[in-house]
Amino acid sequence: MSLINVANLTFAYEGSYDNIFENVSFQIDTDWKLGFTGRNGRGKTTFLNLLLGKYDYGGTISANVGFEYFPFHVDNKESNTQDVIDDIFPDYLHWKLMRELSLLKVSEDVLYRPFDSLSNGEQTKVLLAALFLKENSFLLIDEPTNHLDMNARKLVSDYLNTKSGFILVSHDRSFLDNCVDHILSINKTNVEVQKGTFSDWWENKQRQDNFELAENDKLRKDIKRLSDSSKRTSNWSHEVEKTKNGTRNSGSKVDKGYIGHKAAKMMKRSKATEQRQHSAIDERSKLLKNIETSDSLKISQLAFHKNQLVGLEHVSIYYGEKTVCANISFTIEQGERIALTGKNGSGKSSMIKLICGENINYTGTLRKGKQLKISYVSQDTSHLEGNLTDYARNNGIDESLFKSILRKLDFSRVQFEKDISAFSGGQKKKVLIAKSLCEKAHLQIWDEPLNFIDIISRMQIEELLLEYSPTILFVEHDSEFCKNIATKIIEL
Structure with a gap:
């Protein structure tokens, strides 16, 4: 077991004026089965490339392991599959490759066929088998499901469940739930790590979002009530202050000291209410930053003249x-x-x-x-x-x-x-x-x-x-x- 520490990570692509990551810090364990989630364009593949050292960045990423990225780039797809694996990992032991292929239900004869004659699903499984021949590496698995049918997804998910020490980018909920024990999520304003499956993370997120929405609504009402109260108290204070220069109806002089004291007391109460209002506004500003907008979509399909x-x-x-x-x-x-x-x-x-x-x-x-x-x-x-x-x-x-x-x-x-x-x-x-x-x-x-x-x-x-x-x-x-x-x- 070792740790990957990310501290104050900041990164933007050259020529871009918006940072993809800004002062991001978190820690992950190299024994975890880590699901990686976040909306499109938030920087999942970018982060994997930063781990691989492909770009310059601010902050630090420290790790005592090497990283391997999936899918591998295959230069000569006309080559036999065994030659493709040799190019990826020349020093593998044949029996270990056979073990991985067997777990993925891939027959040995694919090794002696041209790689480009394999189906997309077979190619994915072969490259995954090669990936897990790498020892003492933390594996970065980027969307392996895109060319897999339902049966193959279940098989690969079961396979990954027997492994550990990887980050898995996938948007398939069932797939993730079956083979991860932690979630790394890129949110709107931060990156967080949480123990559990994707469904656990999603349930926690909904609970947090609902709490923040309710808290936001409560604070919004508090702010309005405090604002109204502050205005009333301030107005009363000014009205009382005006009477200092007048006389009572009986003609007797007013007690300016008493009225000044009363006005000051009202003004103090108004200031205290304003202070509470500012505190409520500060609290409210901390909410809703990571609530994902997912407004309803619409479709207006034409009606056909026949059923x-x-x-x-x-x-x-x-x-x-x-x-x-x-x-x-x-x-x-x-x-x-x-x-x-x-x-x-x-x-x-x-x-x-x-x-x-x-x-x-x-x-x-x-x-x-x-x-x-x-x-x-x-x-x-x-x-x-x-x-x-x-x-x-x-x-x-x-x-x-x-x-x-x-x-x-x-x-x-x-x-x-x-x-x-x-x-x-x-x-x-x-x-x-x-x-x-x-x-x-x-x-x-x-x-x-x-x-x-x-x-x-x-x-x-x-x-x-x-x-x-x-x-x-x-x-x-x-x-x-x-x-x-x-x-x-x-x-x-």
């Missing part, structure tokens, strides 16, 4: 000689939220592209309503570039609505000035989702929309889909999201 939007009968999809999926039949009717599930490679994305009208080789019957308008969110964000204003104009969507949705998804106004290509992976996904919510469509089709998206934004999207019940066909491997959202499940 059934899409129907498939005995559809099979082919790539060349290869059958991707066979004999699939289902319908999409208004108001349904359909989860398209299945292992990686089972044809989910191909099915979605077929329904969206792409040129896919298939047999069977596909029926789509005439003039059916579909809004599609792709897995791929690599094409995104330029500024948000031009992006909205080029896609024929309302710019102010588009930016309003992004604000609700935790975009700062600074982001609006940046090129989209510089956004984080989660922020790019939010651009695609915001565009889809702006489009006038009868049917939303979303292919893995939540990849890289932070947990609070996932919850916002869940609330949107539950409140407005749009017709949607989606592929998503976040089991919690699917359980909460889907009204029908189609398994390929």
Whole structure:
């Protein structure tokens, strides 16, 4: 066991005028299974890069261990998988690699296949196995779930639960809950470490937020009451002071000493009330700094003239000689939220592209309503570039609505000035989702929309889909999201 100490860490990217970290201090134990959470763009990957020594920073990071980052960069993906592992870690023991692959349910024959012939899920598992061959290192695991289907996520989560000594960045609630014992969270104004699972952390956060909201409301009322009281007392004091220069109704002279004493006493009471008011304002200023804004999202889907939007009968999809999926039949009717599930490679994305009208080789019957308008969110964000204003104009969507949705998804106004290509992976996904919510469509089709998206934004999207019940066909491997959202499940 050793400690990683972070003291007064301050960092901003060159040319940027906003600090990502400012005087941040905390301590973590290298034996922990540490879940790392925070909204998109808050600096999770940046912090991992600071641990790796990639950037200059203010403050200190001290540790008695080395760091290893996942995912590894693979230069020659055409090489055999065993050669790829040799490049990552030349001195490993073969039996240890076999042990790790066995735990991840990966067969030995993948070692003798070209790395690029492996599925995304197999590649992830192989690289994780290589990562855990490294001894005396603290492991930095950055979003390993993005290319894993539900079964693979459960398997990898169980695998990580048998390990320790890592930071895990993931936005999948069930995944985190199954394999971490501490949470490191980047909040709006600080970074904190807490013992327990993600659900424990979230419950504590909600409890703290609710306490602060109630305390804020109480102090707001106190401040108003004290302000009113102070004004009344001050006014009385001034009125009493005025009588010093007058006479009583009986004509006798007033007792100026008595009246001065009374006015001073009232003024003192007014000052004491003001002091209490300032204390209440100070207390209130300490509250609500880490409450996450997650305003409700809205969607205004077009109504279709028929109940059934899409129907498939005995559809099979082919790539060349290869059958991707066979004999699939289902319908999409208004108001349904359909989860398209299945292992990686089972044809989910191909099915979605077929329904969206792409040129896919298939047999069977596909029926789509005439003039059916579909809004599609792709897995791929690599094409995104330029500024948000031009992006909205080029896609024929309302710019102010588009930016309003992004604000609700935790975009700062600074982001609006940046090129989209510089956004984080989660922020790019939010651009695609915001565009889809702006489009006038009868049917939303979303292919893995939540990849890289932070947990609070996932919850916002869940609330949107539950409140407005749009017709949607989606592929998503976040089991919690699917359980909460889907009204029908189609398994390929």
